[in-house]
Amino acid sequence: MVIHQNFLPLASSGLPVGKIYLGYLFIRPVHNPETPFKMDVSFIKHWKKRTTLEVGHRGMGNSYTKCAVARENSIHSLNKASERGADYVEFDVQLTKDKIPVIFHDFHVMVSVAKRSPEKDVHQIAVKDLKLDQLRLLHLDHVQHHSNTPLNEQVIKVTGENDEAEDLRPFPTLIEALQNVSTDVGFNVEIKFPMVQEDGINECENYFEHNEFLDRILKDVFLHGGKRRIVFSSFDPDICTMVATKQNKYPVLFLCCGANTRHQVYQDERTRTSLTAVNFAAGCGILGVNFHSEDVLRDHSPITKAKQLGLISFVWGDELNDKTNVEFMKKTVGVDGVIYDRIGETELRSSVFMLEKAKKNELFSKKIPSPVQTPRAGSVHFLNDQPKIPGLNLSQSVNQPHHEWPISSSSRRRSPTVTTEAEKYFAASHGLIQLNQGYLPQQLTTAREV
Incomplete structure (x- = not known):
């Protein structure tokens, strides 16, 4: 049986994902307007080796379950991390009901319904079931997962006040981030797609079809990504x-x-261990693995294996909020990127890319003196600025490469009055014209002559 090149085997978990044809997952190619239908040159595994990059988690950090400088995943938070020296900022992208890519971490929010009694009914609703306008108009609360408190007591406000600045509001679109966050900072775009957990619970039921979901996100990135590192x-x-x-x-x-x-933990076997993740990444030809810090601190041999296979290693997790662990990952383990909260808060740092940009600007701004050029025969410089050779004059030999011209009585150097046939021949052969005071180079007047 011949399998079309756009068909890939399903996950070993056997979960029904995408469109299924004879046990294979159909992947519909997406058109990239910047590189139309050209796949012969790929940058998908290109990564310039630098010092360990530092990435701002959700901008300046998780704000719903921890203390943060600003609301997570907002334009303000992303820009603040950039100002604090983040090399990249990490954020989560998913789709609204009207299929607009927005930046928000959780699949669900809580909606409070007012009643005549003082109590309120609280309902959990998926982001994918609300349009963008509804997400911005409704008063929404955050869902506190893994909490023993009743649902109606798990209230942390998601939406702000009506007079809140635009860049502080939740649910910015992916396009707004691409347009309004400093282009000097890179983007680590986490694509949020629900998975089945080990306990059999799907993170979000009845989600979008894979191709439709990804094509909407990729379209916005292609059209508005520009030269940003992503x-x-x-x-x-x-x-x-x-x-x-x-x-x-x-x-x-x-x-x-x-x-x-x-x-x-998810049911998919490829997600169970760090070593399995390394083997998967190497097998499907992607850039690398973003490991969990708790797992790496316990055993960082999978990162060693990833390096042997030519993969890039990032690390994420709450353990990285401890500066000691960040330094351990950078200097001992030697990862390529660390993702953590409240970046640049305790120490001043500068983005690696900003430093590179400054050095490049400094290099090109330096005035490099042009090398001294030997004057061509027949030029004004050749005639007027020849080195003086004692005992040599024009009457000795007209074929000599150097001649000393006497200085006229005026301050301007000119050729002397020609008195011999040899000097006339020299003047004619070098394009000189005769004037009352001597000979000067012929002036060119047209582009053709030049």
Whole structure:
């Protein structure tokens, strides 16, 4: 049986993802307006080796379950991280009901319904079931998962006050981030696609079809990404494979939970351990793996394996909020990127890319003196500025390469009055014209003559 090149095997978990044809997942290519139908040159595994990059988690950090400078995943938070010296900023992207890519971490929000009694009814609703206008008009609260308190008591405001500045508001669109966040900072775009957890619960039921979902996100990035540095990541291995297959401009990292005890584990076997994640990334040809810090601190041998396979390694997790762990990842483990909250808050830092830009500008702004050029025969400089050679004059030999011309009585140097046939021949052969005071170079008057 011949399988079309756009068909890829399904995940080993056997989950129904995308469109299924004879047990294979169909990946519809997406058109990149900047590189139309050209896939012969790929940058999907291009990564310039630098010092460890530092990435602002959700901008300046998680604000709903921890203390942060600004509301997470807002334009203000992303720009603040850039100002504090972040090399990249990480944020989460998903679709609204009207299929607009927005930046928000959780799949669900809480909606309060007022009643005549003092109590309120609280309902959990998926972001994908609300249009963008509704997300911005409704008063929404954050869903506190893994909490033992009743649902109606888990109230942390998502939406702000009516007079809140635009860049502080939640649910900015992906386009707004691409247009309004400093282009000097790179984007680590985490693509949020629901998965089935180990306990059998789907993170968000009845979600978008894979191709339709990804094409909307990639379209906005292609049209508005410009020259910004962008890397995609996702916990869903099928999403990673599809993003790498659909386009060849931006690299992809596989987000891995590993064998940690803090986060929910997924049914998909490729997500279970860090070593399995490394093997998956190497097998499907993506850039690398984004490991969980808890797993790496326990055993960082998978990162050693990733380096041997030529993969890039990032690390994320709450453990990186401890500066000691960040330094350990950078200097001992030698990862390529660390993602953490409240970047640049305790120490002043500058973006690696800003430093490179400053050095480049300094290099090109220096005035380099042009080398001394030997004057061509027949030029004004040749005639007027020849070195004086004692005992040599024009009457000795007209074929000598150098001649000393006497200085006229005026301050301006001119050729002397020609008195011999040899001097006339020299003047004619070098394009000189005769004047009352002597000979001067002939003036060119037309472009053709030049």
